[in-house]
Amino acid sequence: MTDINLTAVLFEQNDLRMEDCPIPSPGPGQVLLEMKEVGICGSDVHYWTHGRIGDFVLNAPMVLGHEASAVVSKLGEGVTSLKIGDRVAIEPGVPCRKCNYCKIGRYNLCLDMKFCATPPYDGNLARFYVHDADFCFKLPDHVSFEEGALLEPLSVAVHATNRAGVKLGNTVLVCGAGPIGLVNILTAKAKGAAFVCVTDLDASRLDMAKKLGADFTVQVTSRDPLVTVQAIEEALGDKADIAIECSGAAPSLKTAIYATKSGGVVVLVGLGQEMVEMPVVNAGVREVDIRGIFRYVNCYPTALAMIASGKVNVKPLVTHRFKLEESIKAFEAAKRGEGIKIMISCERKKL
């Protein structure tokens, strides 16, 4: 097969193939990007294994990948914010910019959002990709391409902690120590949280959580949320000011609510069942607010500043590396639940 623009295309559920595609051309306001690093997200894996996520259904072949960094290779008409050779992180969702959601600063809720690797829009797991220039963020020289790709999940944590109102001195409960739980630990600490307690089923995940800054870890061993709640309260000395639920598991949601102080906030990051049993009266009468998040908004600059300043170190999150040609192997490893963040390097290696 030729390799002009080797691309990872999901044809339908369980049918992921490497295809060669033409190199796209940047339109006005866009740039052509030579892709460098693309991380795999749970959603990419889910589209592959299920063909849909909720109402987003794969109806036509779609390129996967949305956690990415690249080098600017060509400028579309009118682009002045970037130049050829600039190293950038790509914010994957381009909104319409002119609807009311966009105008009030909540463009993540734009109904015409074009998001990489959410059907029907292609992602960027390829050699080359075109994107709107104003959603590409120039990386300082000392920030690596892998770190650039990690700005995407880190932005999820910036948005979650923003919505939670994490501030100086808070105690924060993070439920779930997968990659998203881990970036939330890093971000909560970067925002001055005093103590972070992390729960998970898996002891080795909790070890990583500890390494990345968790003050306390609680391994979930009982189906009864109240058992976990007691362990959390023993560790923290009290309920938490804020809980960030990153597992999507119904018992964990119950734990998060019961373990949060009255007047606190529980942020739902993890996505599980559409309908769950939830102690809504307990939350209500204690004014524990429950707030969802959808991706992130105006978070890339903050995430970049956190990494560029050295306040946050995301490098330990990358545990597996593959080349673009090996994408299917990479996805298989992801499907098996191996490691934390799997990174795919898209640069065509010179012979």
Place this chain on the structure above:
Amino acid sequence: MAVKNLSAVLHAKLDLRLENRDVPAIGEEDVLIRMGPVGICGSDIKYWTHGYCSGVFVLRAPMVLGHEGAGTVVQTGSKVGNLKVGDRVAIEPGVPCLRCRICREGRYNLCPRMQFCATPPVHGNLTRLFKHPAAFCHRLPESVDLEHGALVEPLAVAIHACNRGGVKAGSLVLVCGAGPVGLLCMWVAKCAGALGVVVTDIDDQRLAFAKEKGADYVINVRGVEEPIAAQQIISAAGCSPDVTIECSGSDYSMTLGIHATHPGGSVVQVGRGTQIPSIPLTLAATKEVDIKGVFRYANCYPTAISLISSGQLPGLKSLISHHFPLAETEMAFKTALSRDAGAIKIIIECDQ
């Protein structure tokens, strides 16, 4: 020969001319509007009398005036989805870039690449036919006429000011200056649930009008030192205001607001006084009275239209004191300037 598009063009200070300009060609995201009523603003007057405004905006080339406008859509660009021909719209005059950080954060009024009607060098809408991006033309419901549509712009200023000040149910609000902007702030504060509004001015006629239109207390502060005037306000109202909205353009009122406002409250500066005024900043700081500037508005047009259409501003049109056809724009401006005419809001009808 080009279709006539009569427009009120300011060539230089005090040199306002009625001219035929070309009918603008619309882009795929624009609409062409047959202009109806356009209100005159203090800034239009300032450009006419001085050739500049707010210290930083300077007229350097001929510019069509007017930015408080409404009209009817007569043509739509190929990508326009929110409007159709025949829709009546209130025109939000400021078009930001929508791509910079401040736009994306929702405060597009502060966009450094803002293109604002009748702020040099961008042409305004005192014209027969006007082109504008559809995303900044707000459809008026059936119950809201074009004249109300023209009042949406200054109403948006008042909404933004009240938002910045944090006016809410139970607030006591002090409005300094009983001109159109002050009156609008008074009404918006009441819509937001303010328990009362005190209005100050140095003109008894304006104060009488404010009282008639809903002010709970009016005080003439001509010649009264600020701390004493503050006391008069607090005595009249029975407590100190939570929010002061300064709409007079006087440094005096900024100082008055700082003295009168309750600790923890806000003074919102809508009016423009001197560039570097002498005000009791230390007093404001020790009372934690926040001083908040206002620059136009962002995301206020939908609120303005919904306040009008829900009947919460029944007296809105009483602001309108004079009408002139487009050809008499200069007379309209002279009337606005003349204190004797007792003008509040002057409307120029661009389809007459």
